[in-house]
Amino acid sequence: MxxxxxxxxxxxxxxxxxxxxxxxxxxxxxxxxxxxxxxxxxRQIVRVRYEPADRFWFAALSLLIPRRRWAAVFPVSPATLLTWHRRLVARKWDYSAWRKPGRPPTATAVKKLVLTMAKDNPTWGHRRIQGELVKLGHRIASSTVWEILHAAGVDPAPRRSGPTWKQFLTTQAHGILAIEFVHVDTIGGLKRLYALILIEHGTRRAHLAGVTANPTGKWTTQAARNTLMDLAERGKKVKFLIRDRDTKFTDGFDAVFADEGIRILKSPPQAPRANAICERIIGELRRELLDRMLIVNEEHLRRTLTTYLAHRNEARPHRTLGQLTPAQAETGPPVPVNLADYRIRRISVLGGLIYEYQIAA
Incomplete structure (x- = not known):
């Protein structure tokens, strides 16, 4: 039992x-x-897209399974699982929602002014620009100016570049002489003549250095000597001579100016803007004079250019000079008057091709 x-x-x-x-x-x-x-x-699904809840669940379960088993257990790689876990930890300690507002951004007008100062003054660094703003009554940190320049791709230190052609020509205007050839075809036999034109950058006065049908090296060299003698008589001091790369300007021509301590500046190839003031004078000569009359011979061209340049220097206003003539720019602007109280006298130049107007005495 x-x-x-x-x-x-x-x-x-x-x-x-x-x-x-x-x-x-x-x-x-x-x-x-x-x-x-x-x-x-x-094997049948190309890529599985997991929702945030799925990622949270996998990341939480990974804490209960040895890491060496993750590849066999979870449908994602261990690196992905670790990334999800780091994101969960970062989200837990993220307090951006409770973050207080920071320093207000710099006003757009101030940013534009900073960039304008940097462009206009290549030698100014960020601290120099900060000082200029403080002088204007706007308190700003130098680091803020640095960040504005850096964000705009501008070197905050005063190493941006050398002066531009425009800046160079403006600052050195009273010591610059520009020279250029202009050609004219005569009415008889279509003979080509060459006139050598000079212009003073500072005063905008233009001069005729000579007219010839054969501008040889000897002729241009003598024209250079005559030009220096004329400048010396008028007390003009020249530091730079701008010319293009025309082969008519020989080494002998350059040597005449170099002996007087004048530096020759050759404009880059095919860059007329580098000698823009002289090129503008040539265009002005053609529009106002040469395209409106026929030239007979060399003497006719010389008289015509001499008369026109005298009109240009004494009676023609220029925008660059504040609508004053070169003569008025040197002596001072005229006294304002009421034109209704005066009689205006008209003076014919070059047979009525151009007119000058003066207040009758």
Whole structure:
């Protein structure tokens, strides 16, 4: 009786153990089936897009599984899982929503003024510009000026560039002489004549250095000597001579000016703007004179140019000089008058091609 009872109890225990063992095997088998199904689905889907909740769930579960098992368990790479986890940690400690407003941005007008100062004054650094703004009554940190220049791609230090042609010509105007040839075809036989024109940058006075049909090196050299003698008589001091690369300007021509300490500045090839003032005079000569009359010979061209240049220097107003004539720019502007109280006298120049107007005495 006792043996029978012991057998039954033992049998029940063994059956229970076997059932438990079969449950574990069954669970493992189910996991294997699910993993295989997951692998099959991965092969069929190009890329799985996970929602933020999915990323949160995977990242949280990764804390419970050894890292060496991540590649086999999770449907993403370990690097992706670590990235998601870092984002969760960063989001937890992100207090940007409670961050107070910082320093207000620099006004657009101030930024524009800073960039304008930097452009107009290539030697100014960020501290020099800051001082200029403080002088105007605007308090600003030098670091702010530095950031404005840096953001605009401008070197905050005074190393931006040398002076432009325009800046150079403006600052050195009273010591610059420009020279250029202008050619004219005569009415008889279409003979080509050449006139050498000089212009003083500072006063805008233009001069005729000579007219010839054969501008040889000897002729241009003598024209250079005559020009220097004329400048010396009028007390003009020249530091620079601007010319183009015309082959008519020989080494002998340059040597005449170099001996007097005058530096020759050759304009770049095919860059007429580098000698813009002289080129403008040539255009003015053609528009106002040469395109409106026929030249007979060399003497006719010389008289015509001499008369026109005298009119230009004494009676023609220039925008660059504030609508004064070169003569008025040297002596001072005229006294304002009421034209209704005066009679205006008209003077014919070059046979009525041009007219001058004066207040009658």
């Amino acid at each position: 006792v043996l029978s009872l012991a057998y039954r109890v033992t049998r029940r225990v063994l059956i229970s153990v076997a059932v438990l063992l079969r449950c574990e095997v069954s669970k493992d088998t189910e996991l294997l089936v699910l993993r295989h199904e997951n692998a099959v689905l991965r």
